[in-house]
Amino acid sequence: MPLMTLNAVDYSVGGPLLLDGVELSIERGERIALIGRNGAGKSTLMRLIDGELKPDDGEIRREQGVRVTRLEQEVPAGADGSIFDVVAGGLGEAGAALAEYHRLLHAEDYDALAEVQSRIEALDGWRIDQRVTEVLERLQLDGDAAFTRLSGGMKRRVLLARAVVSAPDILLLDEPTNHLDIAAIDWLEGFLKQWPGAIVFVTHDRRFLRSLATRIIEIDRGKLTSWPGDWDNYVRRREERLNAEAQEQARFDKLLAQEEAWIRQGIKARRTRDEGRVRRLKAMRVERAQRRDLTGNVRMAAASAGNSGKKVVELKDISFGFGDCALIRDFSTTIFRGDRVGLIGANGTGKTTLLKLLLGELQPQTGEVRSGTQLQIAYFDQYRATLREDWNALENVAEGQDFVEINGTRKHAIGYLQDFLFTPERARAPITRLSGGERNRLLLAKLFAQPSNLLVMDEPTNDLDVETLELLEELLADYPGTLLLVSHDRDFLDNVVTSTLVMEGEGHVGEYIGGYEDWLRQRPQPGEALPATTLAPKSAASAVQAASTPAAAEAPVVAKRKLSYKDQRELEQLPARIDALETEIATMTGEMADAGFYQREPSAIAAHGQALQQAQDALDAAYLRWTELDA
Incomplete structure (x- = not known):
């Protein structure tokens, strides 16, 4: 018996139905991936499943006693205190009593403990306390640590603990990999594969989806279609369906045009024996008016500047750290024009620090950084700090101008934003009303309007739908300048970069040919000594040549040999x-x-x-x- 069933569910936020006659059943043990364009209704569907929203029409039936918990994209307001407090907060009154008990215990306020203990016993709270402790241990969290002092990735892990501590039958996850590093994403995949209940999740990470999903649900123009959890088969079948739909619509439009031409002939069309044909034409007009066309794709083009110098940046024996913690130790590299370099590493290991050293925003404690000539830098900030909250989308991109210039072509700012799927109304709406995906698209629009020959992107894939993500990959692959990319999206790294810098711990930065998969093949194995130096070719040309040689792709990095x-x-x-x-x-x-x-x-x-x-x-x-x- 399904845990939950949605029958003929409609939901609207103004205009066409966001969800139109939705039919969906969720079985125990399923791991369902929700797929769809930004704004298609994925988060809305999850809120309906959660019970936060009520459908305009239709029915949502839950099996008796089914518990549903949702992990949201953003940290909820008021989430503070210790990690234990935040996790226990997902357990209602008993959780609140336990959190208060732990605070009083740490404060050694023994006079107030007795009353709280009585409340906990009445609520069967000690069993719940054991459950919280077990979840904290499984997720490797320190219950006494302050939540507000955690990194973004660790906060996501705490919120996941808060979601799972109530042992829900249906676990809803909205972009669970955002702000997690690669190691944490690998851990999360393994954790969720062992989850006994049902999981419904939204993600932009295609590798995470391939690994986890047992079924794919696509939301397209208000309708749901179900596919087995095979991403490559879904992509192929969806393309076939869209091609068939396009052919059918073209046939319908041709017939409608013929009938419109016929009706305009006048008296001939009003003969009694042709009344049926007139009625069919009216029905066709209604059908065409109700058609919901497929959302268009983002049209991206990066404004390019003149070439930089051949050497973009050169590092010689640089070191940087805080106190006794060495983030980077005795690292040297040269990045040449045209290189596409990925930065990989766990959160807190120094990726952003290395990026700032490369850009000259930080000075090394030892060593030397030499920047190339004629550099024009465009920077994508994962926290979207370059977007002004008091401006709308149009003002953020145009900055008071009516036109933007892309590679010598002037475009009206509204038209340019339409290329990034902003209607004129959304372009003038306050930025506070934009979704996470819309903000990322806006930041891309702002970024690509700036002439550049060095593109620096820090986690650009968060909240983007898959279609936009793939178009971004194509643009970056054709970008004529130099790219520095920080990303935890493994497929994105494989499809874009030609070499990687990896924060390997204890201040060591490894340099490898190719993307994420290439790094996995080349990296030192556990117990193996780190290389004394790095051998990955620095230029894009040399990376391509080396990657085409089987020995280069398979051999581990070795120490320098003495030159003849x-x-x-x-x-x-x-x-x-x-x-x-x-x-x-x-x-x-x-x-x-x-x-x-x-x-x-x-x-x-x-x-x-x-x-x-x-x-x-x-x-x-x-x-x-x-x-x-x-x-």
């Missing part, structure tokens, strides 16, 4: 050769900018272009060789 005399001489001569080639390329490029250059013979112009390409290839080869020898 010939190699040492070559390494010493390479900087001068690189300088000469860059000077030659600059001279040849300057000649092409001269007004009379294209008045030459076509053969001379072609020869000049060929020579320029050869010089560029030689420069790339020199940088690659220098990187290999220096490693």
Whole structure:
């Protein structure tokens, strides 16, 4: 028997029904992933299941005694005190009494303990106290620690404990991986796979979804469709369904156009024997008016600046820490133009610190940071601090202007925001009314309106729907500048970056070719000594070449070997050769900018272009060789 059944449920927030005739049953042991565009109604459906909202029409039936708990996206207001207080707060009156008892016990206020003990015994609270203690142990939480001093990821873990402590039959999770690091996400997957009840969850993390879901429920234009928990099969079948729908709509629209042309013929269409055809046309008009078109995709384009220098940033033997805690110790690397570098590490291990060192916002305690030339930086902040709360979406992007300029093309600010799925009304709405997904899209719109050749993105995937996430992947893959990316989305890292910097603990920063999966293959195994230095190629070109070599993809990082005399001489001569080639390329490029250059013979112009390409290839080869020898 289903734990819960929704029959013909409607729900509206104005305009077309957000949920239209929804049918859904939830069985014990199921792990249901809710999929849909931002604003499609996923969170609303969860609130209906939770009982926080009531349907406009239809029926929601629960099996007798079924308990439902929901983990929300945001930290609830008033969540403070110790971790024990917050977790016990999910148990109603008994939980509140237990939290008070623990506070009094720590304060050694023994006079007040007796009255609280009596209340706890009356509520069967000691059994509940044992349950809270067990949950804290399973989730590796210190009940005495102050909740407000925790990181975002640890707060999510505490709120998960608060949700599961009541042992609900249906556990609702809204973006449970937000602000969790990769290790915590792996742990959460294992924890939820052992959950005996039903789970309904919303996530943007495709790997988390693949690992956990036993069924996929898609919300599209108010309707629910159910698919087995196979993400790749869902994507393929959904594409087939949308293609069939598009063909059917095109056939319908063609027939409607023909009938509209016929009715305009006048008296011929009003003959008695054609009244049935007129009635069918009226019915077709109603059907077309009621059609809900598929939500369009975001149209992204990043405003690019001129090229930066070949070297974007160079770190030499830098160290940084706080007190006795070394976050980064004796780390050296060079990031070249065009590299796409991912930063991986547990929360609190120094990813943001390393990012600030790379950008020059922090100075190392020892060592040297050299920034490249002609850098124009655009920064995506995971906490959205660059969005002004007292401005609407339009003001945040346009900053008082009517137009934005993207790669030489002027676009009206309203039209530009429509590319990011903001209607004119939403563009002028207070930013406080925007959902998490809308805020992320707005931050992307603001970011990509800035000309840049160095794009820095700190957790850009939170709250984005899968379609927008995949479009962002495509844009970043084609971005002509340099990318620094902090993300805990494993698929996103694999699809975007060419190399990774990994915070491995005790101040060591590892450098690896490729994305997350490549790091898993290359990283030192437990008990294996960390490499004395890193061997991952620094440039995008060298990363691609190395990744295409089977030995490079499979072999662990090894220590530097001693160079032969010939190699040492070559390494010493390479900087001068690189300088000469860059000077030659600059001279040849300057000649092409001269007004009379294209008045030459076509053969001379072609020869000049060929020579320029050869010089560029030689420069790339020199940088690659220098990187290999220096490693």
